Amino acid sequence: MVGELTWSRRLVGLWLPLTLLFVFALFPFAWMAATSLKANAELYDPTANPLWIRHPSLVHYIDLFKETNFVVWIGNTMLVATVSTVISLLLGVMLAYPLARMRFPAAGLLAITVAVTYLVPQTLLFVPMADLINRMKLGDTLTAVMLTYPTLLVPFCAWLLIGYFKTVPKELEEAALIDGASRWRAMTRVILPLCTPGFLSAGIFAFTLAQNEFLYALLFLNTSTIRTVPVGVTGELIRGDAFYWGQLMAAAFLGSLPVVLIYSFFVKYYVAGLTAGSVKG
Amino acid sequence: MSTNPVLEAARPATRAVPAGRPFRLREWLEREAVFSWLMLTPPLLFLLAFLGYPFCYGVYLSFVKRPVAQPATFVGLGNFVNLWNDAIFWQAVWNTFRFTAAATVLKLVGGLGMALVMHQNFKLKGMTRALLLLPFIVPTVLSTVAWQWIFDPGMGMFNRLLMFFDLVKQNQGPSWLGNPTLAMVSVILVNTWRGLPFFGITILAGLQTIPDELMESATIDGAGTWARFRYVTLPLLMPVIFIVTTFSIIFTFFDFQLVYVLTGGGPANATHLMATYAYSVGMSSGQLGMGSAAALAMVPVLGVVLLMMSSYVRRA
Amino acid sequence: MARYHGFEGSTSRRDFLKLAAAGAASASAGATWRPRKADAKPAQITFMRESSYVKEFDEHFKNVLIPRYQAETGIKIVYEIIAAGGSAVPRTVAIVESKAPVDAGWVQQEWLYREGLLDVSDIAKDVGKQQGGWYSEIEGLSVWEGKWRSVPFGNIGQCMVYRRDWFDQAGITAFPDTWEEFLEAGTKLKKAGHPYGMSMGHGFADNNSWLLPLLWGFGGQVVAKDGKTITLDSAETARAVDYVRKLYKDACLDDCVGWLDPANNKAFLTSQISCTNNAMSILISAKRDLPDMGKVTDHAPNPKGPKGRFHSFVPVTHGIFSHTPDPAAAKHFLRWLMDPKQVAAWYRSAQMYHAPFLHAYDKDEEWNKEPRFKPYQKVLETGKLVSWPAPADRRAGEVVNKWIVIDMFAKACTGTPTKTVIADGVAGLKQIYG
Structure with a gap:
């Protein structure tokens, strides 16, 4: 790729910074993992090492599965996050593509309107949103959050995609049009495939935000079996001022590992897609 | 590689369409304006229903006195006047600025570094990239619970490290969430930790779209690593950097969960942000009108920040 | 209707x-x-x-x-x-x-x-x-x-939760009956490496449950019985603020000024503090997870001040x-x-x-x-209800949820003069009571 690197340059340029990044990004997970595997007596022991486990125990994991609806919450979260990501990406493309690559009347006004939607704080919306959900009789259904999450995500997906769409040279599209392709075909066959990293980036962003979301899920979902992970876990494992630390950390861990696996697959694919589709003149 | 497989794939298909046949609907659809508006209508309708309506309702609320479960009385700008006179509000504004500025700069610099490091060939690239995304993936409410322990004065990893190297004595370590200044540093640190991977991965995606040929020809022209970065990479990355930074400013500006779980805005409002303030007024204290006004007050403030930023970027 | x-x-x-x-x-x-x-x-x-x-x-x-x-x-x-x-x-x-x-x-x-x-x-x-x-x-x-x-x-209920073993070691055989004795005992205990941890952050119960009773015990009141007159600015309040500042400095763990409700449970169960104000949850956790600590953990009512003994609901x-x-x-x-x-x-x-x-x-x-x-x-x-002696109405709720009284004490602990913190508190109350 970028020239030949000697061993020492590779150490300074890659392994050292990579190690630092790993330590910074992952040390809280080391603590979380350790805590989820410790019995409470060891967690509270002031002489114990926070990262070392003397008596590993799966008790928190067992309790998490036995005493809570954790599996259901994971399922709900994945479902909600997937649906709202798909909705957001679809609507995002439809919004971003013309704004990035087309000239049409009122484009400037529209761009400003969309820009304003980025600035609407969630704290302003939750009472009106609760009202809207109630009017649509969607209270206590997963549909409620599937429809409200995209309001947080669409503007940002569109925005990210505008950036990626703009990086593709206009000549590519023109060449396709001259070759007789329709605009639709030029978009779906030429431009969009080139923007795969953009989709993955926006998708990862949307999916992560959706599975992370707390406020709307708290306000719109009651029943334990239709909650998402953040609300379900805090509702049943934060009891008054007594936190079930071990189970909370087990939940955090188990909840994020599947996502990491999915992402690692996508990130690989996205690298492959890039080498195949990047702009080689 | 001299040909683009995607273009190759597209071309034969497009040739199959007979050119020049008079087909009105298609011509009409091919007009830029028509095509654009057909694409734009569904998302705009969605946003109008689910964002436009609540937004207008929220704006209306900010002009009324509206305690929970009670009818509204119009107060004009009364809520905003109240905010203007509230010292806690101004402290929250100032805190929000400091928080957003510091966290964004840290994430930008760190994220650029992370992207450059990861834009190299090494084993287990995919897994590494995904693992580094972990801070961004774990639900904030849960990771913040872990940070409560990491910042613990006696049991936390920071103070344990300091004690291990004999830098502080038992029970004398810094109070990460109790000291007003350190509490702000701590919430900035957690926000940076959580947001950095997103910067990294987004900028990395931008890096990948830069054609290798450009780098190669720059190298042939005798440009060093720094020159290549400064004159080739950075300008081409600017759109992505601009977008991701603006993003981060908005999300950091509105950040709520992290501070709410970690400090609740304390000690003595040292970490109170505009979002946590609006929440404590609107939701916890049940003054829906005042709460909406406090939330709405964020919009122009943030708008000004973003305008300043975009004009700066355009000049640069 | x-x-x-x-x-x-x-x-x-x-x-x-x-x-x-x-x-x-x-x-x-x-x-x-x-x-x-x-x-x-x-x-x-x-x-x-x-x-x-x-x-x-x-x-x-x-x-x-x-x-x-x-x-x-x-x-x-x-x-x-x-x-x-x-x-x-x-x-x-x-x-x-x-x-x-x-x-x-x-x-x-x-x-x-x-x-x-x-x-x-x-x-x-x-x-x-x-x-x-x-x-x-x-x-x-x-x-x-x-x-x-x-x-x-x-x-x-919110009471004082303390480590009887450490109190005994410091020669304090009965739990302090007055706030002054509480300070004395805490000073000794902190010197012995067992400070108190009294929550003063933006939590929901553990902060109000000792700061309000303390204020009332000293004779201070936030709002009068009529629910209108702001009575916070008084010599009694000033004494309570000075007391808390001294208590924080001489007897408490530094961290407690920022604590939310779970923090004192965590600090107590990890043997970092000798006393805090909390519900029964600490003893219940200790008996379940740390039997040794469960044996030496005890409860006592809030100490009393010149104007009597109070608790908050x-x-x-x-x-x-x-x-x-x-x-x-x-x-x-x-x-x-x-x-x-x-x-x-x-x-x-x-x-x-x-x-x-x-x-x-x-x-x-x-x-x-x-x-x-x-x-x-x-x-x-x-x-008493946290609004005491004022009626428990919406405005009293706002005072609690905006942490007006708590922040008055917390600011004093982080170095702001008594006069200023009381003035800030009164300004906050005026926002609410108009």
Whole structure:
């Protein structure tokens, strides 16, 4: 790729910074993992090492599965996050593509309107949103959050995609049009495939935000079996001022590992897609 | 590689369409304006229903006195006047600025570094990239619970490290969430930790779209690593950097969960942000009108920040 | 029906239902008391509560009470539990505002939305009569404009929780009786490496539960009894502020000025502090996870000041949201729940950590099972609502939720002069009381 690197340059340029990044990004997970595997007596022991486990125990994991609806919450979260990501990406493309690559009347006004939607704080919306959900009789259904999450995500997906769409040279599209392709075909066959990293980036962003979301899920979902992970876990494992630390950390861990696996697959694919589709003149 | 497989794939298909046949609907659809508006209508309708309506309702609320479960009385700008006179509000504004500025700069610099490091060939690239995304993936409410322990004065990893190297004595370590200044540093640190991977991965995606040929020809022209970065990479990355930074400013500006779980805005409002303030007024204290006004007050403030930023970027 | 302020529009229908229900209330449980079509399916009632730190309490409700009610009436109860602190009040506010499908529950901070609650005077009066009468202080919360808007349940008592072994080692054989002695003892203990940890952050209970009693004990008051006059700026308040600053410096762990409610549990259980103000949850956790610490942990009432001994309530009351589609059914359930046949065992399932506001349980045998819990029963005698002496209204709630009084003390601890912090506190109060 970028020239030949000697061993020492590779150490300074890659392994050292990579190690630092790993330590910074992952040390809280080391603590979380350790805590989820410790019995409470060891967690509270002031002489114990926070990262070392003397008596590993799966008790928190067992309790998490036995005493809570954790599996259901994971399922709900994945479902909600997937649906709202798909909705957001679809609507995002439809919004971003013309704004990035087309000239049409009122484009400037529209761009400003969309820009304003980025600035609407969630704290302003939750009472009106609760009202809207109630009017649509969607209270206590997963549909409620599937429809409200995209309001947080669409503007940002569109925005990210505008950036990626703009990086593709206009000549590519023109060449396709001259070759007789329709605009639709030029978009779906030429431009969009080139923007795969953009989709993955926006998708990862949307999916992560959706599975992370707390406020709307708290306000719109009651029943334990239709909650998402953040609300379900805090509702049943934060009891008054007594936190079930071990189970909370087990939940955090188990909840994020599947996502990491999915992402690692996508990130690989996205690298492959890039080498195949990047702009080689 | 001299040909683009995607273009190759597209071309034969497009040739199959007979050119020049008079087909009105298609011509009409091919007009830029028509095509654009057909694409734009569904998302705009969605946003109008689910964002436009609540937004207008929220704006209306900010002009009324509206305690929970009670009818509204119009107060004009009364809520905003109240905010203007509230010292806690101004402290929250100032805190929000400091928080957003510091966290964004840290994430930008760190994220650029992370992207450059990861834009190299090494084993287990995919897994590494995904693992580094972990801070961004774990639900904030849960990771913040872990940070409560990491910042613990006696049991936390920071103070344990300091004690291990004999830098502080038992029970004398810094109070990460109790000291007003350190509490702000701590919430900035957690926000940076959580947001950095997103910067990294987004900028990395931008890096990948830069054609290798450009780098190669720059190298042939005798440009060093720094020159290549400064004159080739950075300008081409600017759109992505601009977008991701603006993003981060908005999300950091509105950040709520992290501070709410970690400090609740304390000690003595040292970490109170505009979002946590609006929440404590609107939701916890049940003054829906005042709460909406406090939330709405964020919009122009943030708008000004973003305008300043975009004009700066355009000049640069 | 002016008290509904006409904001729901279906007042007359509800009143009709209420009348119908009242007429049938004496009839025994069954299909007759509910005005519904013959072919209607049995209703479902959603009951919401904050998750309890004594798990057995929620389990008793789910495993005993729900099936029993379903067996008796055919009505299914959905039990929704949510996390304490940041979640419970906003969730309730959202329920009231959006008329979400929740019928009844723990109406935390009901002073914010009493207009959205049904009149439950009949139930509250009957339950009081039947079970020894209510503690009168709680009426200040549940009764509003002459009507009971909620049925009191119990108080989650807040007391001093301390390590008896460390107090003994420092030569303090009895828990300090006055705030001055408390400071002296703390100074000794901190020197011995066992500081106090008194929460002063933006939490929801552990901060108010000692700072307000301390302020009152020194003779300070936030707002006068009339609910209008701001009385915070006084020599008594200044003395209380100076005291807390000194207590923080000489006796406390630095970190406690920023603590939320779980933080003192964590610090106590990890042996970092010798004393804090908390509910029973610390001892319950210690007995379960750290038996050695469980043996040496004890409780004591708050120390007294020149003006006496005070505690502050963390009251639990149950109410019915006025948007419930079937008020009669919800009322029937609440009445059934508060019947001694149900409620007594429910109280006991949680080791009485909701100290009942009913005098019938003052000497309940459950209190003898763990004598160390007894101070929490005594809290009812000296306990006041956090608004005291002002009425527990919306504005008092705002003072609490904006941490006006807490921040006054916290700022003093982080170095701001007494005069300034009191002036800031008064300015904050003026925002609210206008």
